[in-house]
Amino acid sequence: MNFELLILGTGSATPTLEHNPSAYLLTLDNEHFLIDCGEGTQFRLLEHKVRSHRIRHIFISHLHGDHYFGLIGLISSWNLNQRKEDLTIYGPKELAEILTIQFKHSQTYLHFKVNFVATDTTVASRIVETPLITVETIPLVHRIDCCGFLFRTKENKRKLLADKLPENFPVPFLKMLKDGLDVQDPLTGQVYKNEAYTVSGGQSKSFAYCSDTAFHEAIIPQLQNVGNIFHEATFTDSELKRAITTNHSTARQAATIAHKAKAGQLIIGHYSSRYKTLDNHLSEAKEVFENTFLATEGATFKLL
Structure with missing residues (x-):
């Protein structure tokens, strides 16, 4: 299973020469999930040669411009390029009203279907379920309504041990074994134990995206034992008071969430433009949670 995160932009508020506005591409095998879509995201996708038809889902955490101002441009370009695949925006x-107004007054008529799913930022709720993955909202605390997203892959079907199976084993029995079931031959009564003829197809993996938020320990139970967390770290300890007044987090607070959730690894980002170096972000986070990494544009993380 290929499960990875590409950092397209991890700045906050205003773009700088070092950082682009928020945008992250989560990939599960051949399917892409775009998480937030700050200004210029379509250029980042072109730079990384991302195949747009594989992006069927876009997740917008909240309506501060650095998280969605790139959306209308991206959709318009896809339309000009004759996209045909359906798109679902969460x-x-x-946001639905904003997009409708923009399309109306620009006289943009889409050649593909866009579905819209409104998120409830007050409760955790499942908004996506496919054969491969589920997605839940994570209620966050910010100056406007905001939520994160928790992605969980489903365990793959079990793999058959072909050399141990009888010849001409019936196809329906094979399917049952791959589904984790024991099989009993109705003619002979023989039982084929699942664990004797299959091995695990791979464990579930998980990724939590915690966008703009104040330090909010209420999310820890939902994130318990998550393999990977992205958590905003707009400020360092020196700006703790500013973090509190703006409903943002420090690097140390992000690490505290990961530590208490017993996460596998932590990726921090969404840096304030005031910082010219991120050394303090990383060192302060690592004091609490050692397995912490800095999000930087163009970096790709193999998710645990």
Whole structure:
């Protein structure tokens, strides 16, 4: 299973020469999930040669511009390029109104279907379920309604041990074994134990995206034992008061969430433009949670 995160942009508020506005591409095998879509995201996708038809889901955490101002441009370009694949956008209910107005007054008529799913930022709820993955919202605390997203892959079907199976074993029995079931031959009564003829197809993996948020320990139970967490770390300890007043987090606070959730690894980002170096972000986070990494544009993380 290929499960990885590409950092397209991890700045906050305003773009800088070092960082682009928020945008992250989560890949599960051949399917892409775009998480937030700050200004210029379509250029980042072109730079990384991302095949747009593989992006069927876009998740917008909240309506501060650095997280969604790139959306209308991206959709418009896909339309000009004759996209045909359906697209589903998940985000605050007001986003549907914003997009409708923009398309109306620009006289943009889409050649592909866009579905919209409004997110409830007050409760954790499942918004996606496919044969490969589920996605839940994570209620966050920010100056406007905001939620994160928790992605969990489903365990692969069990793999058959072909050399141990009888010749001409019936196809329906093979399917039952791959589904984790024991099989009993109705003619002979012989039982084929699943564990004797299959091995695990691979464990589930998980990724939590915690966008703009104040330090909010209430999310820890939902994140318990998550393999990978991205958590905003707009500030360092020196700006703790500013973090509190703006409903953002420090690197140390992000690490505290990961530590208490017993996460596998932590990726921090969404840096304030005031910082010219990120050394303090990393060192302060590592004091609490050693397996911490800095999100930087163009970096790809293999998710645990």
